[in-house]
Amino acid sequence: MNLYHMLSESNAKGRPVRVGLIGAGKFGSMVLAQARKIAGYHIVGVADLDGAKVRASLKRTGWEENEYSATSLSDAVDTGKTFITDDAGALCAFEGIDCIIEATGHPIAGTRHALKAIEGNKHIVMVNVEADVMCGPILGRMAREKGLVYSMAYGDQPAFICELVDWARTCGFELTSAGKGMNFQPHYRYSTPDTVWGFFGWSEEFVAKGDFNPKMYNSFTDGTKAAIEMAAVANGTGLDCPDDGLAFYPSGLHDLASVFKPQSEGGRLPKNGLVDIAASREPDGRTVMNNIQYGMFVTFRAPDEYTRGCFEQYGLLTDKSGWYGSMWRPFHLIGLETSVSVVSAVLRGEPTGTSREFRGDAVATAKSDLKAGSFLDGEGGFATWAKAIPATISTAVDALPMGLAHHVKLKNDIKRDQIVRMSDVEFTEDLDVVELRREQVRTMGPNAASAADAA
Incomplete structure (x- = not known):
């Protein structure tokens, strides 16, 4: 301080x-x-x-x-x-x-x-x-x-989420989940640079007057940026991405502790210890009341009755049981x-959040049926969206990280919503970065320990 x-x-x-x-x-x-x-x-x-x-x-x-x-x-x-x-x-x-x-x-x-x-x-x-x-x-x-x-x-949001996670753990609370708010509906997933302005309600005339990058805005719209940021948070905190990608649960501020807790406790998470998104839109398009579109949050559980009582005495936002609470930061001012x-x-000599382990991954996933011979166009493009999944799964299927899905040629047909594999693309450029990524998988991936033992 x-x-x-x-x-x-x-x-x-x-x-x-x-x-x-x-x-x-x-x-x-x-x-x-x-x-x-x-x-x-x-x-x-x-x-x-x-x-x-x-x-x-x-x-x-x-x-x-x-x-x-x-x-x-x-x-x-x-x-x-x-x-x-x-x-x-x-x-x-x-x-x-x-x-x-x-x-x-x-x-x-x-x-x-x-x-x-x-x-x-x-x-x-x-x-x-x-x-x-x-x-x-x-x-x-x-x-x-x-x-x-x-x-x-x-x-930026990942650093703030890491800070909230660190706060919760240092206080001795039982961390349940962490994430951020975002404007999202399921069909946004298939947005392209040609359709993105419609999701913002902007006319062609309005866009023409500004310096707007359609791919950048589309990466936020189609969920790619969320996947990238949440996988980075997983690597910095030891939390996990959901096995089938982010769920984007609609939730307002007062419902965070009720939604982002395990299903076994009445919440929506498949298990404890996950990152995910509090969507500011319901699936039918209605705006979520008291949404946290620009904010970040953690949910956590009181370790005992005394702490649970303190949650109530000091006005913490909790679920109905009083055992689960949430803390949040309403805004982030990025470069400022x-x-x-x-x-x-x-x-x-301290980072404000740092990647300590290879635990989460953001992998390229087809927006439509893609044909062999076509080229991927990276984050926010026409071809793929990023899916945040555990590294245990991404490495098992040899998934292509979103960061390498730029101007690479497909060797195989890919079905819509199918994860693109490293072996599905032809690398002719950026081989130094490709090799660094492969070294990360070899030395820090889920099989790194067993490989070291075998050696």
């Missing part, structure tokens, strides 16, 4: 926290908006393939041109200004930077940037959940082996809050 005090002390000693930002999109812009208002927090460099986009983001978020006029990374450290570059590797290698924020959203690029950051002895705040859910467990292990912090981004992760990593 004293990060700001620690940052102020470090800055007073002439040691600001020095940061390299990769990616100047929406999340990166939000990071930049707050960075110049935090004393002792210095964005040394911003890397993006599109320098004009970086300058536009800086201007849009209130920066003066002089503030990003550094002529090199070294000049940025000497002057306190910011350097713009298209070389992410240079940020990762530069000795004057303490921490890298990876905010590209591209799973392949993000994985490579994390590897470069580890090689350059940098802490990493992995905004890029797409990369984290695919290779985060092995990247986290590699970072820890070098004494580095590999962290989820505070402000990410400095908390950076300062925690650099000054405290």
Whole structure:
């Protein structure tokens, strides 16, 4: 609870926290908006393939041109200004930077940037959940082996869910489930970039006036983003994804403790210890009362009668029995809050959530009958949605992680709602990341222990 005090002390000693930002999109812009208002927090460099986009983001978020006029990374450290570059590797290698924020959203690029950051002895705040859910467990292990912090981004929902899980366990409550809110109905699953705006109620004229990315918005709509984030939470907390994917139970704030408990106790979960989603829409389209569309939650059980009584005395939202309660955070401000992760990593040596084990997976699943010879188009595209399942199941069926479902050719026909397998696609590019993923399965997957024993 004293990060700001620690940052102020470090800055007073002439040691600001020095940061390299990769990616100047929406999340990166939000990071930049707050960075110049935090004393002792210095964005040394911003890397993006599109320098004009970086300058536009800086201007849009209130920066003066002089503030990003550094002529090199070294000049940025000497002057306190910011350097713009298209070389992410240079940020990762530069000795004057303490921490890298990876905010590209591209799973392949993000994985490579994390590897470069580890090689350059940098802490990493992995905004890029797409990369984290695919290779985060092995990247986290590699970072820890070098004494580095590999962290989820505070402000994004997975980090907040991990924080709530940690809170519940540290308090001694019996954790039941964790998740987040989301606008979802079952038929959203098959949304495409051509149909997505209808789910938002936006006209073509409205969309034409804005800078909207249909694939990005579609990844939220079809449940892919939820699967990616919940699988990442599983890897960071030791909770499990449901065997058949997220159920998206409609639930409002006052019903969380009743819905997200085991069926044996009158809830809807098949068992304890799961991640899932509190949908803000009923299957027929009605809006759920007191929904938590932008929030995150945990549910938990009182360990004894005394604690159960305290739940009642202090007004905790519980189920009818009073044994199960819920705690939630109503909003998340994504990049506006990410400095908390950076300062925690650099000054405290602690992540704000991190992938510790390969427990959950987000795997590519067909939106329609797909033909051999066609190409997959990744997250939010026309071909697949991501399904969050346990790694025990994904590795048993050789499932293709969503992060590798970008521009790969199908070798076999795939039926609608069928999981695509690694052996169903032809890999001709990104073989380094494919091999890293396979190494994660070999060394951290469900069969890793038995394989080590056999060796």
